[in-house]
Amino acid sequence: MSTARGARARARTEITAAIKDEARRQLAAEGAAKLSLRAVARELGMVSSALYRYFPSRDDLLTALIIDAYDSLGEAAESAHAKAADAEPVRQWTAVCEAVRAWALAHPHEYALIYGSPVPGYSAPDSTVPAASRVGLLLIGIVRDALEGRGIARPPLPARLRPEAERMAADLAPDMPPEVVAALVAAWAQLYGLVGFEVFGQFHRVVEDRAVFFSHAVTQLAHSVGLLNHAGTSGAPQESRRPPRGRGRGTASGGTRAGS
Amino acid sequence: MSTARGARARARTEITAAIKDEARRQLAAEGAAKLSLRAVARELGMVSSALYRYFPSRDDLLTALIIDAYDSLGEAAESAHAKAADAEPVRQWTAVCEAVRAWALAHPHEYALIYGSPVPGYSAPDSTVPAASRVGLLLIGIVRDALEGRGIARPPLPARLRPEAERMAADLAPDMPPEVVAALVAAWAQLYGLVGFEVFGQFHRVVEDRAVFFSHAVTQLAHSVGLLNHAGTSGAPQESRRPPRGRGRGTASGGTRAGS
DNA sequence: CCAAAGCAAGAGCAGTGCTCTCTTTTTGGT
DNA sequence: ACCAAAAAGAGAGCACTGCTCTTGCTTTGG
Numbered sequence: 177m178s179t180a181r182g183a184r185a186r187a188r189t190e191i192t193a194a195i196k197d198e199a200r201r202q203l204a205a206e207g208a209a210k211l212s213l214r215a216v217a218r219e220l221g222m223v224s225s226a227l228y229r230y231f232p233s234r235d236d237l238l239t240a241l242i243i244d245a246y247d248s249l250g251e252a253a254e255s256a257h258a259k260a261a262d263a264e265p266v267r268q269w270t271a272v273c274e275a276v277r278a279w280a281l282a283h284p285h286e287y288a289l290i291y292g293s294p295v296p297g298y299s300a301p302d303s304t305v306p307a308a309s310r311v312g313l314l315l316i317g318i319v320r321d322a323l324e325g326r327g328i329a330r331p332p333l334p335a336r337l338r339p340e341a342e343r344m345a346a347d348l349a350p351d352m353p354p355e356v357v358a359a360l361v362a363a364w365a366q367l368y369g370l371v372g373f374e375v376f377g378q379f380h381r382v383v384e385d386r387a388v389f390f391s392h393a394v395t396q397l398a399h400s401v402g403l404l405n406h407a408g409t410s411g412a413p414q415e416s417r418r419p420p421r422g423r424g425r426g427t428a429s430g431g432t433r434a435g436s
Numbered sequence: 437m438s439t440a441r442g443a444r445a446r447a448r449t450e451i452t453a454a455i456k457d458e459a460r461r462q463l464a465a466e467g468a469a470k471l472s473l474r475a476v477a478r479e480l481g482m483v484s485s486a487l488y489r490y491f492p493s494r495d496d497l498l499t500a501l502i503i504d505a506y507d508s509l510g511e512a513a514e515s516a517h518a519k520a521a522d523a524e525p526v527r528q529w530t531a532v533c534e535a536v537r538a539w540a541l542a543h544p545h546e547y548a549l550i551y552g553s554p555v556p557g558y559s560a561p562d563s564t565v566p567a568a569s570r571v572g573l574l575l576i577g578i579v580r581d582a583l584e585g586r587g588i589a590r591p592p593l594p595a596r597l598r599p600e601a602e603r604m605a606a607d608l609a610p611d612m613p614p615e616v617v618a619a620l621v622a623a624w625a626q627l628y629g630l631v632g633f634e635v636f637g638q639f640h641r642v643v644e645d646r647a648v649f650f651s652h653a654v655t656q657l658a659h660s661v662g663l664l665n666h667a668g669t670s671g672a673p674q675e676s677r678r679p680p681r682g683r684g685r686g687t688a689s690g691g692t693r694a695g696s
Numbered sequence: 697c698c699a700a701a702g703c704a705a706g707a708g709c710a711g712t713g714c715t716c717t718c719t720t721t722t723t724g725g726t
Numbered sequence: 727a728c729c730a731a732a733a734a735g736a737g738a739g740c741a742c743t744g745c746t747c748t749t750g751c752t753t754t755g756g
Contacts, residue, residue, distance in 0.1 A: 184702070184753055208553075209469060213744065225746080226704050234744065292553025293468075294636055337652045340645040348642070361643060362630065362653040368638075369629020370622065376554055378628075382608070383621060385600040392597045393622040396660065444722055444733075474712065485715080486735050494713065 192230050194220060196244065199237055200286075207285045208238065238289070243307050245286040250310025252279040257314055265322035266398045266405055272314055273367055273394035280371045287375050291368055312364055316349050319360055319401055323352060328402040331359040359401040366397060452490050454480060456504065459497055460546075467545045468498065498549070503567045505546040510570025512539040517574055525582035526658045526665055532574055533627055533654035540631045547635050551628055572624055576609050579620055579661055583612060588662040591619040619661040626657060 198216045213234050217224040231237040256275030260268045280287040290308070322328045333341055333355035341354035349357055370393050373379050374386055383389050399405075458476045473494050477484040491497040516535030520528045540547040550568070582588045593601055593615035601614035609617050630653050633639050634646050643649050659665075 182754075188702090212742085214742080223705050224744085225706075228745075229703060288553030291632075291636075291638075293548030332656075334652060336648050340643070340649055343644055344642065358649070358652070359656075361639075362649070362656070365633040365638070365653075366626035366629045366657075369626045369632065372551075372629065372632065373625040376551075378551075378625070379621075382604065383600070384603060388596050389600055389618070389622070392594060392618070393625075396592075396619075396622070400656065400660070442723075448733090472712065473714090483736055484713085485737075488714075489734060 188230075191220075195227065195230055195237070196240055199241060200244070203241060203285050203289070204283065208289050211238070213237070239304070241286070242290055243304050245283070245290050246304060246307035246310065248283070248286070249276065249279050249290070250307060250314075252276070253311045253314055257318070264405075265318055265325075265327050265403045266395065268318045268321075269315070269398040269401075269403055270391060270394050272311070272318065273397070274391065276311060276367065277371050277374070277390055280375045284375050287371070291372060292376070315364060316352075316357075316360060319356060319403065320349065320352060322403055323356065327404055328356070329404060331355050331400065331402050333358065356402055363397045363401050367394060370394070448490075451480075455487065455490055455497070456500055459501060460504070463501060463545050463549070464543065468549050471498070473497070499564065501546070502549055503564050505543070505550050506564060506567035506570065508543070508546070509536065509539050509550070510567060510574075512536075513571045513574055517578070524665075525578055525585075525587050525663045526655065528578045528581075529575070529658040529663055530651060530654050532571070532578065533657070534651065536571060536627065537631050537634070537650055540635045544635050547631070551632060552636070575624060576612075576617075576620060579616060579663065580609065580612060582663055583616065587664055588616070589664060591615050591660065591662050593618065616662055623657045623661050627654060630654070 195216060198219050199211060202211050202215060202219075211234075213227055213231075214224040216237075217227045231240065253272050253275045256271050257268060260271035263271070280291075319328065330353060337358060338354065341358035344361060345352060345354040345357040348361075370390060374383075374390065379386060455476060458479050459471060462471050462475060462479075471494070473487055473491075474484040476497075477487045491500070513532050513535045516531050517528060520531035523531070540551075579588065590613060597618060598614065601618035604621055605612060605614040605617040608621075630650055634643075634650065639646060
């Protein structure tokens with residue numbers, strides 16, 4: 177339905193896509209600040225003013241790229257989750273987190289575009305909201321499923337946080353306990369702290385084996401929202417695992433006898 | 437010693453300072469991307485080329501501002517810590533975290549400069565390292581003190597993280613247990629995830645009472661590095677507080693009868 | 697079939713970072 | 727005290743940017 181409605185209309189969508197592709201190329205190569213309308217037009221063999229027929233301003237082009245980036249990230253996260261759909265909640269959680277990290281490392285400039293400092297004067301229009309929510313919704317969904325399967329413990333909820341937690345829960349997931357939603361939002365932000373520090377080079381000469389460090393950190397994050405390690409999601413029989421006794425949330429179980 | 441060594445030399449430092457001040461003004465007003473050498477020069481009544489006698493390029497000016505920003509943030513954090521030096525470790529921790537948040541909210545563009553996406557092509561020179569480390573060192577110090585005072589529990593340390601944790605500990609704090617250092621680094625990154633999300637507007641329409649939300653989140657962060665709530669730092673008697681019994685970590689203490 | 701709408705091209709404006717040359721001022725050694 | 731050398735300011739200019747406006751050409755639809 178959206179195709180074959182005149183040569184001109186088809187050309188328009190094609191050119192629009194070509195512009196975005198070339199812009200994405202420049203974005204990936206040099207970063208958002210060096211993305212130049214003129215350079216894009218030049219590369220496409222058109223004159224710069226012609227480009228304004230497709231995007232009314234440079235910021236509009238950027239906005240389009242932002243939405244695409246959110247969608248690309250969301251898709252990466254969702255497909256990673258799909259592959260881990262049968263695993264226990266903690267593994268689903270870490271799978272999604274690791275997909276986010278992998279995507280960010282593969283597309284640092286696009287990551288910077290959406291989770292780094294907002295571009296110059298610009299503030300994200302509402303049109304970006306749905307695309308931006310995908311990862312968050314995914315994480316909420318994982319915890320919700322675990323909740324139904326009882327594979328979750330309630331995080332602490334101090335009294336003064338209760339009103340705000342209830343507000344957030346009402347907005348984001350009315351079916352879930354406020355303390356879980358609050359912990360979820362915090363974990364969400366913290367996840368992007370971990371990813372951002374790695375992508376933006378803050379871990380340079382601090383963390384070397386960043387993959388295992390990240391993996392551990394997001395596992396702890398999963399625990400912080402209440403996800404347990406050996407939770408049986410109602411009817412998920414596969415994968416032999418030792419019973420949830422013993423090494424539960426080993427706090428002082430720490431050092432393999434090699435104490436400092 | 438550094439003063440009164442010729443009128444010219446004094447004028448140079450004065451003008452350098454004036455340039456940085458004006459640049460900081462523009463940075464705060466419009467953001468790093470709109471910081472213009474020409475505009476700074478114009479405002480100072482000089483011609484743009486004259487400015488290059490003081491800063492060889494725009495990036496060098498930015499680097500100077502970055503170092504100043506790190507120092508300003510570090511100072512804010514350190515003075516907040518000084519005021520809480522006698523409190524228990526968790527309070528010291530949250531005091532520093534809240535100072536970081538307050539500084540970031542008061543100087544969003546400078547925060548973006550140092551913890552947002554790195555500017556265009558530029559990568560932070562080594563000269564920024566000492567200034568950049570101040571907050572991290574502060575957090576390490578708090579945990580170290582708690583460690584000496586026994587006010588800390590050991591975070592978990594899975595086997596595969598051990599080598600990296602030992603590496604980090606050797607680099608950052610050879611006197612501290614690896615699992616604590618690893619948790620510290622993670623908490624450090626997560627702190628900036630929380631701050632960044634608030635400063636960059638990601639919490640818009642998600643979290644309303646951001647102060648109490650943040651306060652709770654960083655308290656949990658303190659717990660994640662092992663800091664305990666009612667730890668008596670050797671001799672710190674002051675501040676009557678109700679005994680740690682009762683409403684400890686209320687897990688199922690849930691809904692105030694107003695269930696969903 | 698032909699007006700209307702969509703599109704490309706070019707010139708032009710105001711702004712940017714940065715370089716180069718020229719003149720003036722200050723400095724420091726003899 | 728003098729005078730070459732170093733430092734600083736001023737101005738012109740280059741190559742680039744985002745964006746606008748006018749001028750033609752082409753496709754579209756009543």
